[in-house]
Amino acid sequence: MFHSQVFIYSRFSPQGAAAIVRAQNEQYVDIMFRIHAEFQLNTPPQQPFWFTPAQFTGHIIINRASSHIDFFYLHVPSDNKLNVDLEWLNGPRESNTMEVDIGYIQQMELRSSSPSRTIGNVRHPEKIKKREEIAWISEMSERDALDVIEKEMYSFKQVCPFFIL
Numbered sequence: 001m002f003h004s005q006v007f008i009y010s011r012f013s014p015q016g017a018a019a020i021v022r023a024q025n026e027q028y029v030d031i032m033f034r035i036h037a038e039f040q041l042n043t044p045p046q047q048p049f050w051f052t053p054a055q056f057t058g059h060i061i062i063n064r065a066s067s068h069i070d071f072f073y074l075h076v077p078s079d080n081k082l083n084v085d086l087e088w089l090n091g092p093r094e095s096n097t098m099e100v101d102i103g104y105i106q107q108m109e110l111r112s113s114s115p116s117r118t119i120g121n122v123r124h125p126e127k128i129k130k131r132e133e134i135a136w137i138s139e140m141s142e143r144d145a146l147d148v149i150e151k152e153m154y155s156f157k158q159v160c161p162f163f164i165l
Helices: 142-153
Strands: 016-024 028-036 038-040 049-053 056-063 069-075 084-089 098-103 109-111
Touching (some): 016 142
Antiparallel strands (some): 016 028, 028 056, 038 049, 069 109, 084 098
16 A cells, blocks of 8 residues: 555546456456545644645456456556646645645556465466466457546547548
8 A cells, every 4th residue: 555545536637546348368357447546645733735646557457256366557657757746735724825846756656576365265277377478358459448548537538539621
């Protein structure tokens, strides 16, 4: 866990999370997701300090029997020059004492180092395949999956572009 005071329904849009099944076969399901969350770093009586990454993106590959997780990766994308918002109060009233800054974090991630353990009496297959070795029956590219998720989170992205020829 990154921090104990995380809020998935943040003060500003977009809020929450969206996910899509990116790929599947008889044994596995690959789910891509995007989460918007903010962290309240201070606790009373200190003034609030909000740390809001632009987004968390990731995937999870689970066994169809729901017995284990084979792969998990969650990160703040770092391909843009700015990817985090910082806000804090310097006085008793929010209206005239709010300070705001935006910046860049090079790396913030959670990653599984190995598949999860089994639940109950269900056993792992002898050889767990690496993510790249799994043969999918149906799949979409990661870019296409992220585009679908983005359209779900931002309704204006659902509008088809208008071109003047």
